[in-house]
């Protein structure tokens with residue numbers, strides 16, 4: 278028995294080393310997806326497993342490195358705070374160096390024919406995200422959030438206000454290690470302006486909107502702004518994570534999530550709206566105060582309004598969502 282011990286140890290160590298090596302290698306599903314994407318996209322693209330995704334890109338080395346880091350960090354941060362289930366399917370993340378590459382190559386990736394939007398999009402039923410990186414990392418963060426949240430929800434379809442609200446929160450969040458810190462963006466000012474002009478829709482109506490209504494050109498920007506503000510308000514009240522999980526687990530009780538907002542804030546939705554708008558007003562006032570001319574001794578503080586997207590973002594977002602409707 279004593280003589281057999283070293284032999285057993287050698288076998289155990291060898292099998293442990295083999296297991297470690299195997300865990301570093303993509304499993305069969307990933308290998309299949311990697312081979313498929315390589316075949317379709319050709320030699321200009323690098324294809325590999327990144328976190329739980331199969332990623333492909335035609336980026337230069339420096340950009341590729343920064344996007345690989347972004348994908349891994351975002352996945353870790355979202356699982357740390359919000360998500361608990363891995364997507365059932367392997368999600369493809371395909372990044373293009375510019376719009377010409379997107380237009381030339383995105384159709385090679387999809388199973389069905391697609392309408393080519395500007396910027397980027399996530400095709401839920403193809404589990405495929407396409408984005409051109411000239412739009413900036415915010416777009417990849419936004420679409421990755423859609424992909425991961427949909428994976429976490431499984432067969433349940435999150436309400437449009439919630440789906441977009443989460444993606445908009447994450448697109449401009451600060452990520453430090455596994456920590457996500459959310460901040461206000463330009464949509465806070467938009468809600469404030471619409472409120473002053475008495476053009477703001479009722480919160481309860483936005484929460485009830487189905488996909489086509491939410492995405493209609495006449496409503497999209499306003500619905501986005503109000504959804505984004507409600508999400509940030511829930512975060513500042515310290516209930517956002519609880520809200521996310523409650524909605525996912527008890528989704529069938531209220532697919533629009535209105536009841537869960539009411540439960541967590543302990544008031545009906547009209548009272549929530551009143552408080553939310555007072556909060557928006559206070560935040561805008563606070564931001565204006567901080568950007569007023571500083572005294573000679575005090576250095577000026579930047580207005581913390583977060584991400585300022587380019588004009589193309591709105592167009593891209595609308596086109597993207599049109600595509601999502603078509604692919605659903």
Ligand SMILES: [Zn+2]
Nearest residue numbers: 419423441444
């Ligand atoms: Zn979106």
